[in-house]
Structure formats: C-alpha cells, structure tokens
Amino acid sequence: MHEAGLASYCLGIGLASMRKANFAEPKHYYGAFFEYTIGLERVMKLALIVDHCVEHGTFPSNEKYAQKYGHRLTDLIVGLAGVRGQLEPDARVWEAPDGPIFNAAVSILSDFARGARYYNIDVLTGKEPTIDPVARWFTEVGIPLLATRRKTPDVQWAKFVDDEVGNRVQISFTDATGGPLSSFEDLARMTRDSEFVAKESTFLCAKLARYAISVLCARAEQASQKSGLPYFAEFFYALLLEDSTLKKRKTFML
Template identity: 55%
Template sequence: MITPEWRPLAHEAGLASYSLRGGLASLRKANYADPHVYYCGFFQYTIGLERIMKLTLIVDYVAQNGNFPSNQQYTKKYGHKLTDLLAGIADVRNRLDPSAHVWELPDTDLTDAAISFLSDFAIGARYYNIDVLTGKEKTQDPVERWFTEVGKLLISKRKRPWRNTEWAQNLDTHMGRVSSIRFESEDGSPIHGFAAAAQAANESEYVAKEGTFLCARIARHAISILLARSDQVSHSVTFPYFIEFFYLFTMDDAYLKRQKSFTA
C-alpha cells in the first residue's frame, strides 16, 4: 500500500541515487583541461551524499519511535555539514545488529581528507567562482584543494610506475621552439611543454579513477547503513525497497572501480 510517506521516501531515494551517480560519473571524467567537470561532480555528489545520510537519520528515527519526526528541524540541524552527518550515521550504525552487513569506510586518512573537503564544498565553497567575481574574501579554488589534499594523497599511495612520457620529451626537444602549451594542472601549477602535459594527464587520470572510487566507497558505506536500518523498521510502516534505488552500491570494490558512467 502506498502511504502518504511512501511517495516522498521513494522520491528522495531516487533523487539521492541520481545525484550520486551523476556526480561520480563527472568526477570519473574530470581532468586538468576541463576543471568545470570537477565542479559538476562535486555539486551532484555532495547533494546525493547529504540526502542519503539525512534519509538514514529519518529511517533511524522511525525505527526507534514507530513514527516519523514531526519536528522539521530534525535533520536541518546538520545543515550541509557532511562531517556531522557522517558522525550521525555512525551513531545509527551502533544500533544495528552486529550481523548486519555494513561496508566499511576507506582508510581514515583518505576518508577524513575527502569528507573535510566535500563538507566545506557543500557548505559554501560551491559558490567559489561567484564569490571571486563579487569580491568576497578569496578562499582556495575547490579543484585546487581537492587535488592538493586528496589527489596528492592518492598519488603518494600509488605503487605502479607512471605511463612512459619519453615520446612527449622528444616532442619538446624537436618542437619546443615552434609550439606552445599553456595550461594549469589541477593544483594550479603551470604546464609548459609536452612532457609536463603528458605527466599532468597521467596524474589527472589516476586521481579521477581513484578519487571516484574513494567517493563511491564513502557513499556505499552510508547506503549500507540505510539499507540495514530500514530492515529493522516495524512492518506497520511501509517503506520503499531502497535497494532498488541503490543496487549499484551493494557491489564489491572491483565492480565499483570499473565503473565510468555509473548508470547501472
């Protein structure tokens, strides 16, 4: 039976799923030559992750009380602070049965760096470009900060050698005087020459893949808590089958890491 609450629950789950998958797809395609793709990714992903965690808190309230919260400030007290919301769903996890299947967060250093950045982006850094244009006190460019605080951390953990760029060095030798490359890497460093561009492309691709995987694992953790907690709600309350919206995020690491479009 479709209850008055069923429809907004389903709509919210659908919106969160679509936002998460769209954000991850953008982050997977992001590179130094198209920084706007990063912004699209951060924007959609943070919206999706925030809504997942707030939905989890509402489900937790129903599981504890048998009814939906009547106070409109119940989840609004968190605002856009993803750091606080992550702590909130950690508390929900403590009320789960020990046998409940919950996907773990990535390594603490990676999770902390990513969530700190994403929370600040959701709170205000998403307006960075508008703020610059309107004279607000300047902060660090979100793309630069992501690459500096998260991307460089991911790169430091890389064990495989980079793709060979000798061909680009040869181009610099033979064409350096008659050609010009003017770009900036994600961290704001100038890119001059074919060899620098080739290495920047290597790093962009690596951070796109590993950064997207990192964000997908954080989302999967939150979603697994939502699914497990919804299973504990009394049958007197009708919930949608949340797994239908988030089936992609029930998959293992190998599957998530292969994703590029996140349309499944």
C-alpha cells in the same frame, strides 16, 4: 521513495562526472562535487529519519530533525555512525573508508557543501573567496593518491617531442592546482596523473556512498512492516557492489 530516488540520481550524476574529471575541464570536478554532496547528504539524512522511524514507530514530527546538521557532511557522518551503532555487529553493512586521504576528502566535500560551491561566484563578485575546491582536491587528495600508484607512467615520448620542436612551439596551460604547464612532457604527465586521480577519487567517493547507503538499508530492514518503508536497495543497487566491480565503473545511474 521520492527522496531515495533523488539521492540516487544525484549520486549517479556526481560520480559519473568525477570519473570524467580532468585538469583541462574543471567543470567536471565542480559538477561532481555539487551533485555528489547533495546526494550523499540526502542519503545520510534519510538514514537519520529512518532511524527515528525504527526507534519510535513514526517519522519525526520536528521538521528540523535532520536539518539540524545543515550541510555539514562531517557531522552527518558522525550521526550516521550512531545509526550504524544501532545495528547488529554482523549486519550487512559495508565498512566506512578511513585514513588520511579519506579524511581530507570528507573535509573538502563538507566545506564545498557549506560554502565553497560558491567559489567561482565569490571570485567574480569580489568577495574574499575560499580556496578553489578543485585545486584543493588535487593538492590534498590527488597528490597523496598519486603517491600510492604502483608504477609511474613513462612520458619519455613527450620529452622527445619537446627536444624536437625546441622553441618553435610555446605551450601555456595550467595544471589541476593552477600551476604552469609549459611543455609536452608537463602535459603528458598531467594528463596521466589526472586520469589516475579521477579514477581513484571516484572509487573513494563511491565507497563512502556505499557505506551510507548500506546503513540506510540495514536500518530500514529493522522497521515494522507497518511503517511502509520501501526496499531502499532497489534505488541504489548500482553502488552496492564489490570493490573490484565498483572500481571499474564509469557510470552509476540505474
């Protein structure tokens, strides 16, 4: 119960932070990756422990049972698929996201959990850093997500402002990948792109969390009543929602 509560708390904070993320405040992305990866890792490890409990009637006695995966979310997802395989085909389990964008997201999140979370410290201390996880997210996940957008926002008004002010105003800022923004048109376009990416990224990560949670809940339902396992859905009902509702959410805390 304590572990499920902690995982739920981390997921809630992480997803809410990701929903607020934007190019001007990368702290929201860093915070989102940090909390979300912790929460997701704990849910999947909890599912592995519950799987052992159902299979053998006891919790694993080897303390390294779940720790053998370390922070490798990619490996944990494979392990979770093995737990899913223990369930009936018609079990009440949400489908896992798939596709190139999803694979890129998982790769980035896994790398962040394993070491890229120290990117800023590495830069400050002179260690050869990994790629900035925020820039990498926008490049490998954000730009492909933007390609799925049905309608490109009109920023003609910002171009008009640029024409009016001419060279009387100097703008010097960077986009989500670290590239330069030097006009009102650039800022307007990046603002709208950033909002779209944040919304779709949150939905993608929420679907992955929902899948992991549903596997955990379904596997726990197969346990003997003597196992003492709690009703895990109580800790995660803010995420066990239909797509249409989940996509609209901006907060995920119970």
